[in-house]
Amino acid sequence: MQQTRRSVIKAGGALGLLALAGTALLKPGRAHAAWNQSAFEAKSAIDAMKALGMGNAEESKDIVIRAPDIAENGAVVPIDVTSNIPGTTSISVFIEKNPFPYTGTFDFAAGSVPFVHLRAKMGETSPVRVVVAAGGKHYTTAKEVKVTIGGCGG
Amino acid sequence: MKIGTAVILAAATAILAACAALQSSPRDEALALMQRDFHAQGIAGMDRLKEDPVQAACNKYNDNPPADLAKKLQGEQYAGVKWPADGKLLGDWKSGEKIAQNGRGMAWSDKGGVGGSCYNCHQIDPATTAFGTIGPSLSQFAKLRGYGTDIQRYAYSKIYNAKAYSICSQMPRFGHAGALTEQQMKDITALLMDPASPVNR
Amino acid sequence: MADPMKIRATVEGDVTDVRVLMAHPMETGQRSQGGKKVPLHFIQNITAQLNGKTVFSADISQAISRNPVFAFKVKGAKAGDKITVIWKDNKGESRTDETTVRGGS
Amino acid sequence: MRQALMRGLGAAVAAASLPLAMAQTEDPVAADFDKFRAIMEEANPAELFDAKGEQLWKTPGGPKKASLEKCDLGLGPGVVKGAYAQMPRYFADVDRVMDAEARIVHCMITLQGFKYEDLAKKPFSSATATPDPVSITTYVAANSAGMKFAPPQSHPKEKAAYAAGKEVFFYRAGAFDFSCASCHGVDGQRIRTQPLPNFTKPEQAIRAVQGWPGYRMTGGVMHTLQWRLNDCYRQQRFPEPGYTSEMLSALLTYLTVNAQGQEYKGPGIKR
Numbered sequence: 001m002q003q004t005r006r007s008v009i010k011a012g013g014a015l016g017l018l019a020l021a022g023t024a025l026l027k028p029g030r031a032h033a034a035w036n037q038s039a040f041e042a043k044s045a046i047d048a049m050k051a052l053g054m055g056n057a058e059e060s061k062d063i064v065i066r067a068p069d070i071a072e073n074g075a076v077v078p079i080d081v082t083s084n085i086p087g088t089t090s091i092s093v094f095i096e097k098n099p100f101p102y103t104g105t106f107d108f109a110a111g112s113v114p115f116v117h118l119r120a121k122m123g124e125t126s127p128v129r130v131v132v133a134a135g136g137k138h139y140t141t142a143k144e145v146k147v148t149i150g151g152c153g154g
Numbered sequence: 155m156k157i158g159t160a161v162i163l164a165a166a167t168a169i170l171a172a173c174a175a176l177q178s179s180p181r182d183e184a185l186a187l188m189q190r191d192f193h194a195q196g197i198a199g200m201d202r203l204k205e206d207p208v209q210a211a212c213n214k215y216n217d218n219p220p221a222d223l224a225k226k227l228q229g230e231q232y233a234g235v236k237w238p239a240d241g242k243l244l245g246d247w248k249s250g251e252k253i254a255q256n257g258r259g260m261a262w263s264d265k266g267g268v269g270g271s272c273y274n275c276h277q278i279d280p281a282t283t284a285f286g287t288i289g290p291s292l293s294q295f296a297k298l299r300g301y302g303t304d305i306q307r308y309a310y311s312k313i314y315n316a317k318a319y320s321i322c323s324q325m326p327r328f329g330h331a332g333a334l335t336e337q338q339m340k341d342i343t344a345l346l347m348d349p350a351s352p353v354n355r
Numbered sequence: 356m357a358d359p360m361k362i363r364a365t366v367e368g369d370v371t372d373v374r375v376l377m378a379h380p381m382e383t384g385q386r387s388q389g390g391k392k393v394p395l396h397f398i399q400n401i402t403a404q405l406n407g408k409t410v411f412s413a414d415i416s417q418a419i420s421r422n423p424v425f426a427f428k429v430k431g432a433k434a435g436d437k438i439t440v441i442w443k444d445n446k447g448e449s450r451t452d453e454t455t456v457r458g459g460s
Numbered sequence: 461m462r463q464a465l466m467r468g469l470g471a472a473v474a475a476a477s478l479p480l481a482m483a484q485t486e487d488p489v490a491a492d493f494d495k496f497r498a499i500m501e502e503a504n505p506a507e508l509f510d511a512k513g514e515q516l517w518k519t520p521g522g523p524k525k526a527s528l529e530k531c532d533l534g535l536g537p538g539v540v541k542g543a544y545a546q547m548p549r550y551f552a553d554v555d556r557v558m559d560a561e562a563r564i565v566h567c568m569i570t571l572q573g574f575k576y577e578d579l580a581k582k583p584f585s586s587a588t589a590t591p592d593p594v595s596i597t598t599y600v601a602a603n604s605a606g607m608k609f610a611p612p613q614s615h616p617k618e619k620a621a622y623a624a625g626k627e628v629f630f631y632r633a634g635a636f637d638f639s640c641a642s643c644h645g646v647d648g649q650r651i652r653t654q655p656l657p658n659f660t661k662p663e664q665a666i667r668a669v670q671g672w673p674g675y676r677m678t679g680g681v682m683h684t685l686q687w688r689l690n691d692c693y694r695q696q697r698f699p700e701p702g703y704t705s706e707m708l709s710a711l712l713t714y715l716t717v718n719a720q721g722q723e724y725k726g727p728g729i730k731r
């Protein structure tokens with residue numbers, strides 16, 4: 001089973017997406033479609049956003065990203081996102097300079113508080129981009145997080 | 155540190171007085187524990203626990219040995235500096251910067267000497283922002299002191315053996331300990347001394 | 356089998372603060388151990404339910420840190436309600452744990 | 461800008477030898493690190509190892525199929541609450557001072573039938589494995605969160621351990637002539653970007669033991685003070701100290717007694 005699943009993921013393409021869509025059907029109440037392989041495998045944030053149908057997101061000041069200006073350790077960068085846009089249904093996070101920028105999408109039930117705290121790996125200094133879906137439209141903002149080597153080499 | 159040890163010595167004396175000769179001193183106890191509870195690992199053998207004359211003097215006098223002893227030991231350490239056979243003290247400052255940034259070497263996880271760990275303790279090239287403050291800033295090193303042969307010799311020998319100048323300095327003796335090669339020490343000397351090095355710009 | 360999650364759900368007024376800790380290696384497929392690449396192994400989906408109804412879900416990548424931590428807020432829960440969290444990873448492994456909503460201090 | 465601030469900070473500290481806590485608030489980068497570390501400690505992956513450790517403590521295991529619930533951590537058999545904050549301490553059954561992990565390993569040997577050689581073979585966490593004593597130590601430590609460090613100093617061997625530990629702390633040797641005090645005996649210094657607390661001062665000594673056992677962001681692994689001291693000695697260019705050895709217990713006695721009376725916040729997050 002594991003082997004099959006992995007080779008399906010590696011193979012990608014229509015068959016892989018079908019298989020993933022199949023597993024997604026087992027999950028009750030998912031707000032959106034299957035784990036979006038083409039978005040997760042995109043090498044740039046904009047390609048990932050396009051794959052998610054968020055390519056035309058407009059800048060917004062109503063999204064608040066709280067993350068350190070300088071990360072103490074790139075292996076664990078704490079990121080809080082709050083959306084003040086009414087009717088927010090999801091928050092997506094992209095770490096632009098990571099090899100695969102798309103980090104995840106967080107879906108909220110209608111009427112809940114659009115907030116998420118996550119901790120991500122960052123390979124280097126990069127903007128952390130957030131896209132919010134609300135009322136069928138997409139909004140975006142970004143915050144730069146510096147990643148230094150630091151520490152003693154010993 | 156000094157006051158603490160004075161207290162410890164006083165305490166040790168008190169214990170000795172109270173328990174006669176039965177009780178060993180804290181130092182003897184510590185030495186016995188270390189001898190028993192450390193073990194050789196990789197390149198770090200048990201011989202590393204043994205004090206050489208410099209370490210012995212610094213341990214005994216809490217990094218402040220009597221002036222005549224300090225002077226004698228410093229002279230011995232300076233006499234042990236091995237100068238480059240070709241008479242050249244300056245290598246490549248760019249390579250020196252890399253060696254200065256590298257904090258590895260001489261640990262049990264290393265195969266031998268690797269880098270100079272210079273930035274662990276010193277500011278050097280002002281553009282390198284991750285630097286420690288255990289030692290003084292070395293930026294503007296030659297600009298402040300001059301570019302002459304005497305300063306070159308000072309820089310090289312200080313890297314080779316810091317104890318030649320200050321017997322209980324916290325700086326390792328990189329040449330004496332075999333932690334850096336002659337070429338590496340020349341390169342670091344160049345980082346400090348070369349007029350083209352960012353240190354002096 | 357994967358180790359249990361730690362879930363904490365604390366209600367204050369109408370909002371319940373949920374924090375989840377998950378034991379998972381989140382391997383990026385880039386790390387080497389003993390000269391060999393450790394294969395990609397990461398959580399892909401997370402679902403949180405309040406009394407059986409999905410209130411939060413996520414699709415994530417291998418860029419989420421090892422032993423993932425998430426926090427989110429749920430509306431309309433009361434002390435004593437049940438919060439269930441489910442994760443599934445790319446190898447088909449999954450884990451379900453639950454906790455009871457506690458009143459705030 | 462940042463450099464100028466740091467240089468200014470260095471000068472100020474050197475001139476006035478300000479306490480570290482004060483120096484840190486002057487360094488905006490360090491203040492930011494502290495702020496986000498506090499946020500992360502609100503949900504610390506260390507809790508996963510605490511939970512695992514509790515299960516290991518209570519579940520029969522080892523060749524003797526026994527739990528650790530009869531283990532005496534100094535407050536009587538099975539008493540976990542508050543025990544970590546009152547160690548290292550003297551244990552009559554072994555006639556030596558033991559730190560928490562040394563005592564837990566002792567209990568795993570005597571109660572559960574494990575062999576020291578097996579436990580000491582790979583005692584530290586890796587990306588793929590966390591040794592049981594690490595999880596158990598995390599559990600025991602979590603049960604002292606919010607309590608004040610109070611390692612006893614009444615038995616002569618406890619006093620002797622402090623005195624020997626102090627000697628060990630100041631002993632310079634090895635390829636680089638370092639002692640523990642080379643990095644941790646002066647106020648207000650940094651190694652690269654890391655602030656170095658002065659463990660000889662009570663108000664800073666707490667930083668030697670605070671936050672341990674700690675979830676280390678590098679590698680995402682759980683480590684105890686046994687690992688921390690082992691890695692210090694590696695970087696000190698010394699030979700390797702024996703896992704849970706009496707020498708390390710003595711050094712931990714010196715460090716913990718120096719932090720006496722200050723509050724232990726429980727397992728933490730480390731860089």
